[in-house]
Amino acid sequence: MSNKILLDSEKIEIILRRLVYQLIENHKNFENTVLLGLQPRGVFFIKQILEIFKRDHPNLQIKNGILDYTFFRDDFRRSEKTLSASSSKIDFSIENKNVVLVDDVLFTGRSIKAAMSSIDTYGRPKSIELLVLIDRRFKREIPIQANYCGAKIDTFKGDRVKVVWGDKLKDNVIYIES
Amino acid sequence: MDQLSVNHLLGIKSLTKKDINLIFNTASHFKEVINRPIKKVPTLRDITIANLFFENSTRTKISFELAEKRLGADIINFSSSSSSVKKGESLIDTVNNILAMKVDMIVLRHPNPGSSLLLSQYTDSCIVNAGDGSHEHPTQALLDSFSLYENLEDLKGKNILIVGDILHSRVALSNIYVLNLLGANVKLSCPLSLVPKDIEKLNLSVETDIIKALKWCDAVNVLRVQRERMLKSYFPNNREYSMLFGLDINKLNKIKKDILILHPGPINRGVEITSDIVESNNSIILDQVENGVAIRMAIIYLLASKMNFTINE
Numbered sequence: 001m002s003n004k005i006l007l008d009s010e011k012i013e014i015i016l017r018r019l020v021y022q023l024i025e026n027h028k029n030f031e032n033t034v035l036l037g038l039q040p041r042g043v044f045f046i047k048q049i050l051e052i053f054k055r056d057h058p059n060l061q062i063k064n065g066i067l068d069y070t071f072f073r074d075d076f077r078r079s080e081k082t083l084s085a086s087s088s089k090i091d092f093s094i095e096n097k098n099v100v101l102v103d104d105v106l107f108t109g110r111s112i113k114a115a116m117s118s119i120d121t122y123g124r125p126k127s128i129e130l131l132v133l134i135d136r137r138f139k140r141e142i143p144i145q146a147n148y149c150g151a152k153i154d155t156f157k158g159d160r161v162k163v164v165w166g167d168k169l170k171d172n173v174i175y176i177e178s
Numbered sequence: 179m180d181q182l183s184v185n186h187l188l189g190i191k192s193l194t195k196k197d198i199n200l201i202f203n204t205a206s207h208f209k210e211v212i213n214r215p216i217k218k219v220p221t222l223r224d225i226t227i228a229n230l231f232f233e234n235s236t237r238t239k240i241s242f243e244l245a246e247k248r249l250g251a252d253i254i255n256f257s258s259s260s261s262s263v264k265k266g267e268s269l270i271d272t273v274n275n276i277l278a279m280k281v282d283m284i285v286l287r288h289p290n291p292g293s294s295l296l297l298s299q300y301t302d303s304c305i306v307n308a309g310d311g312s313h314e315h316p317t318q319a320l321l322d323s324f325s326l327y328e329n330l331e332d333l334k335g336k337n338i339l340i341v342g343d344i345l346h347s348r349v350a351l352s353n354i355y356v357l358n359l360l361g362a363n364v365k366l367s368c369p370l371s372l373v374p375k376d377i378e379k380l381n382l383s384v385e386t387d388i389i390k391a392l393k394w395c396d397a398v399n400v401l402r403v404q405r406e407r408m409l410k411s412y413f414p415n416n417r418e419y420s421m422l423f424g425l426d427i428n429k430l431n432k433i434k435k436d437i438l439i440l441h442p443g444p445i446n447r448g449v450e451i452t453s454d455i456v457e458s459n460n461s462i463i464l465d466q467v468e469n470g471v472a473i474r475m476a477i478i479y480l481l482a483s484k485m486n487f488t489i490n491e
Contacts, residue, residue, distance in 0.1 A: 071211065072221075076221050076483065076487075077224075077483060077486055081181065082181040085207040086207070121214045121216040122214055122215060
């Protein structure tokens with residue numbers, strides 16, 4: 001098994017800043033926009049995004065929450081293991097809001113499909129967008145694409161993309177395990 | 179992820195501490211789900227559950243039904259008073275007929291102790307015990323201890339008192355098992371005529387002085403006097419029982435501390451507990467009812483996840 005570094009901390013920070021600017025470009029003052037980090041890995045990613053907002057754009061108030069979509073997954077009873085739920089934390093109404101889902105890696109698209117179904121239990125959003133750090137191209141099993149994408153990569157079957165979030169921005173790294 | 183060590187929920191006695199922690203953890207997620215604007219998930223959309231109630235029930239039946247509906251399952255309800263049981267059909271025949279209609283899970287309440295175990299041995303279905311005679315009522319005990327866990331966090335070393343008709347109570351036995359597993363100290367308080375035989379084998383003591391017992395505990399679970407199960411008289415009258423063991427403001431004032439108050443329902447106000455105590459700030463009786471749905475969703479979800487999906491190609 002070998003590990004190849006895909007993005008180091010410097011490149012990741014440039015990407016994070018770009019993604020934040022793209023969000024600002026589309027959502028201006030975020031008055032009617034909420035960001036939802038998807039459990040489990042999107043929660044770490046959204047923390048980094050919010051950190052950049054706080055550091056570079058302190059005047060913007062970003063409503064954010066955590067969404068777990070386990071009970072909406074399409075593989076319940078399809079494996080030997082019980083699907084483990086995590087907590088959701090959304091302390092506001094999402095009725096008529098612009099929702100941006102935040103996840104680290106877009107792979108088959110099935111998680112995003114489950115997350116979009118799950119959102120309906122909190123109300124009917126005005127729109128749903130998807131922001132991902134890594135898009136594993138050509139691996140999609142359903143027709144879902146990201147609106148905001150950090151980097152697109154091609155991988156072999158069996159490769160694993162690992163996003164490691166450090167305590168500080170300079171400790172972040174993304175590598176491919178093959 | 180971890181999964182339950184059992185394929186049926188027959189009683190707390192067959193569960194491990196790990197199982198209980200898994201059920202609590204899953205229930206806390208379902209509690210969040212049932213507080214959303216839309217309280218329903220589609221997880222069990224391909225599962226059919228039959229609720230077989232051979233005994234009267236209000237809250238347990240409604241709670242199971244709600245839990246099943248909120249998980250997206252199809253359900254059928256059966257009560258013995260309007261069925262072929264009246265024509266002499268046996269329990270196993272009744273259940274096998276229902277299962278032939280492609281039912282996946284049975285929730286059973288039955289007056290005979292051990293009926294859930296019997297069904298699990300003679301039928302090919304997942305069984306959830308919703309109370310079998312005076313034996314066990316595992317979902318009630320789990321929701322009681324989950325409500326305690328929410329308020330007291332770790333139950334290890336906490337003092338829990340059970341007051342009331344222990345002899346006829348399936349809730350008491352299941353509670354004792356679950357509290358023992360979680361490391362709580364359990365004490366009973368009731369007339370000696372209502373103490374079951376061999377209770378010392380469960381590592382329990384009985385305190386007939388209710389004030390002493392209340393001073394000792396962090397929480398008290400008050401059980402109903404089950405007149406319908408009593409074939410003889412176990413104490414002179416309700417008034418004397420109420421004076422000696424009923425929870426009222428005078429007794430609580432004497433102990434000079436705050437304790438949590440639970441009651442599995444139905445409540446006989448004025449007998450085992452007075453109305454002002456039921457509605458006091460220390461009462462978590464309605465939390466128990468809310469938690470009942472979340473706990474039952476968790477149990478059904480965890481049991482269903484062990485039933486592998488198959489498609490005949």
